[in-house]
Amino acid sequence: MTTAGFLVLSAFLASAVEGVEALTIVLASGVARGWRSSLTGVGAAVVALAVIVAALGPALTVVPIDALRLVVGGLLLAFGLQWLRKAILRASGFKALHDEDELFATELANARTAEHVERAGVDWYGFTLSFKGVLLEGLEVVFIVLTFGSTQGSIALAALGAGAAIVVVAGLGVLVKAPLARVPENTLKFAVGVMLTTFGIFWSTEGAGGSWPGSDAALFVVLAFVAATSFGAVALLKRRKRMLLVTAGAGA
Amino acid sequence: MSYLMRFGRFWWDFVVGDDWRSAALVVVGIGATAAVAASDIPAWWVMPLAVVVVLFVSLRREA
Numbered sequence: 095m096t097t098a099g100f101l102v103l104s105a106f107l108a109s110a111v112e113g114v115e116a117l118t119i120v121l122a123s124g125v126a127r128g129w130r131s132s133l134t135g136v137g138a139a140v141v142a143l144a145v146i147v148a149a150l151g152p153a154l155t156v157v158p159i160d161a162l163r164l165v166v167g168g169l170l171l172a173f174g175l176q177w178l179r180k181a182i183l184r185a186s187g188f189k190a191l192h193d194e195d196e197l198f199a200t201e202l203a204n205a206r207t208a209e210h211v212e213r214a215g216v217d218w219y220g221f222t223l224s225f226k227g228v229l230l231e232g233l234e235v236v237f238i239v240l241t242f243g244s245t246q247g248s249i250a251l252a253a254l255g256a257g258a259a260i261v262v263v264a265g266l267g268v269l270v271k272a273p274l275a276r277v278p279e280n281t282l283k284f285a286v287g288v289m290l291t292t293f294g295i296f297w298s299t300e301g302a303g304g305s306w307p308g309s310d311a312a313l314f315v316v317l318a319f320v321a322a323t324s325f326g327a328v329a330l331l332k333r334r335k336r337m338l339l340v341t342a343g344a345g346a
Numbered sequence: 347m348s349y350l351m352r353f354g355r356f357w358w359d360f361v362v363g364d365d366w367r368s369a370a371l372v373v374v375g376i377g378a379t380a381a382v383a384a385s386d387i388p389a390w391w392v393m394p395l396a397v398v399v400v401l402f403v404s405l406r407r408e409a
Contacts, residue, residue, distance in 0.1 A: 164376065169361055171372045175397070176363040179404050188409045233360070295393045298372075302379040304389030312390070319394055327401060331409050 097310050100317075101246050104289040105255030108238045111282045112231040113263035118198050118273045119227030126205035127220025134216050135224025143232045147240065147253075154244040164301025166241040167294050173237070174290025181284035182324055186331035191280050194273040235260075238290075245297050288324055292317045371400045 124132035154162065183189035201223070208219040239256045243249030266274055295316050299306065306312035362369045375396025383389035 168372055168376055171375075171393075171397070172361050172363075172369040175368050175372070175400055175404070176365065179365070179368070179401065179408075182401070182405060183408060186409065237360075291397060294372075295397055298376050299379055299390055299393045302376050302389070303383035304379050304392070306390050307388075316394065320397065323398055323401065327405060331405065334409060 097246065097313055098248070098251055100289075100313065101242055101248070101251055102255035104286070104293065105239055105242055105252040106259045107282055107289065108286045109235045109256035109259035110263055110277075111279060111286055112234050113260050114194065114274050114277050114279055115197075116228045116231035117263055117267045118194050119201055119231075120224050121267065121271075121273060122198055122201035122205055123220045123223040123227070126202050127208075127217045127223070131217040131220030132224040135221040135226075136228050138221075139225045139228035139232060142229055143236055146233075146236055150236075150240055151244070151249050154240060155249075157244075159245075160301050160303075162301070163245050163297040166245045167296070167298025167301050169294075170241055170290050171294030171298055174287055174294050177283055178287030178291050178320075178324060181280065181287045182327050182331065184280050185284060185328045187335045188331060192283070194277075194279065198273040242293065245293075284324070288317070288320050292320050295320070365404050368400050368404050371396065371403065375400070 120132055120136055123135065180189060184191050205219065205223060211218045213221075235256050239252040240249065243252035246252070263274070292313065296306070296313050308315070375393055378396065379389045379392040382392055
């Protein structure tokens, strides 16, 4: 796989994860408060996200590439390590797995009990629930598309990966009409955490003045290193979890 | 809370999240990479090492 392919795949996976979470909120809003309000909220959020991309995308292309890689690499590392840490804790049993069915039930219960207030011809709760859900999850997608795309010199390629993911998730949502609970969300988050961290290491090193042996090909070595470190951490923490359970069992 | 503070809080939560120490260690790692690179020593190994340290420190606190 080329670095361009890796870029598209990373944007696709990250956007798919965020898309699944946004879909859960939109479905809860639509079922409880009506589809008109929910879909109006989705449309308004998509317009807001498009404005952000249109405003920031061209601005990022005029920043010197080394400065951009330094800042973007640092941001991706801080951001990606959050994903990776939580994914490792979930995979090893130290943190509860993300459950879309449970999230859907909670959002649905809240939406059903909220007061009906109509503004501009739509149910305001349903509108704002969808709008906030899509905007907040979408901002993460925008962040990834802009940082990946601008640093690698192709926002269009990153946007292609993100757009494909949104189409797939939205299509599945229309077909299934239920939260995509069967999507292995935690596995996807683990993969995205590894990819964000890999890009973060690669670009922050280049931005800080370092250079990689083998140039762009080193990206795949870094990927293997981050994946091996993460799987190693999961294995160690699983062993620790077992030991804690045995100790707790012996003490009971 | 003012609009500006909420805006700042949102971006802090978004990028740094609930573990500011990890973000601080990332900044230290980038600084170390720049220092090593400036002294004409290959610097590619610094950030991978920094990431292992960040993961170890942050996971140790939670597990």
